[in-house]
Amino acid sequence: MANDREVLREIWDGKLPICFQLAQEEIMEIQQPDPFYVMVPRLSYFPLVTDKMKRHFLRFISQENADNEMWLDYNGQPLKWHYPIGFLYDLYCGIDPQLPWTLTVHFTKFPEDVLLHCPNKDVVEAHYMSTVKEADVLKHRGQVMSTMQKKDHNQLWLGLQNDKFDQFWAINRRLMESHGDNEGFKHIPIRIYSDDGSCFQRLVSPKNVDGSRKVLQQMIAELYPDKINIKLRTHGITLPLDTPLQWLSEHMSYPDNFLHLCVC
């Protein structure tokens, strides 16, 4: 069970200051637009927090591009909207923090070979719900999500979208429970990324073969047998190597119920 409420709250409240700038080649006015500053929740997704910013820049671009799909880049790297904002920051700026995080806004040349299309927020919701479902398949063979009602699914999404901690956790706690007599999930929903863009997926058990609880160090030794001194970062912190995986999954997962860790 996710019992350490202070930790959950601390992670939920994590925010990042962002400075959005319109790409130079998009500016059609003589007057340069001011950059747009905003504090955004680390756990949110860009399409949920960029409506105002988009309206701010719309009057500076060519009107024929106004209905185009907007996209963002950091240092020339298109940002995948379907990952949580805090994860993207840790991936690209974790080693060399820069605040505010300065991102470039585009309305043309959508890089369709890199980014998923996101015509509206329903697409974000569908993506989010299917990721939670996948995590539940790993943890409980999908049994918790399939026994929840549609209104519970909605509450989870609305809690995240409207930044309502209590609303979200009233439902999410059920996804963080262990079932049966064995204390722990079947598998830990986890994705490990390197900043070269590669991603690592494995079926990871929260327990060692002898039944003892597995800690981060032991998982690293299994996944990277030939590398030592690998550190993993999430929510802006480097994780202590003696953290039990089960605790990590219950408390440090993103709202999509996956641990998104960056190699550093």
Added chain:
Amino acid sequence: MDQNSTLSVEDFVVAATSFYEISNRLADGWKLIKDENETYKTYIKKHTFLQVERDGVQSLLKTELVIFFNLSYGVPAFSFNIWNSSGVLLTLEEIRHMSFVTLNQKEFYSVITQQEHPIFLRPYFIVHPCHTAELLSALRQGSKNIIVTFLGLITPLLKLDLSMEYGL
């Protein structure tokens, strides 16, 4: 979903290899790409061209079909991309209107979505794996090759040319 309904990575690789051997005999173009380090990244793929007609205009589309292993669900998964003759990716809405799609609008959007491909980390259209496990577990007993059986579930939705000699 029950433990018995899921497939191990090793089962998938065995099935993919034998599927590839049948394809070779039939010379119908499926390729097997193995990843020795990351077994779950093994997949089979095929490139084809589709001749389509819309409003009396003929056009040629390039398609890429990829069958890979969904590690979380423990099932084979089907993904594809389609490009027009200018090399632009077709949108989900454009694909829905293609004559080879036999799903109605509501089914289509709940079954096929654009997602980041877990192996290529690029956008692909992926058929949602949610019901695959249940269906496959029911069919697995009588199945000679689980990928052939799996394609038997997909082909009514997307009319792909699959030779009868695979034993469908």
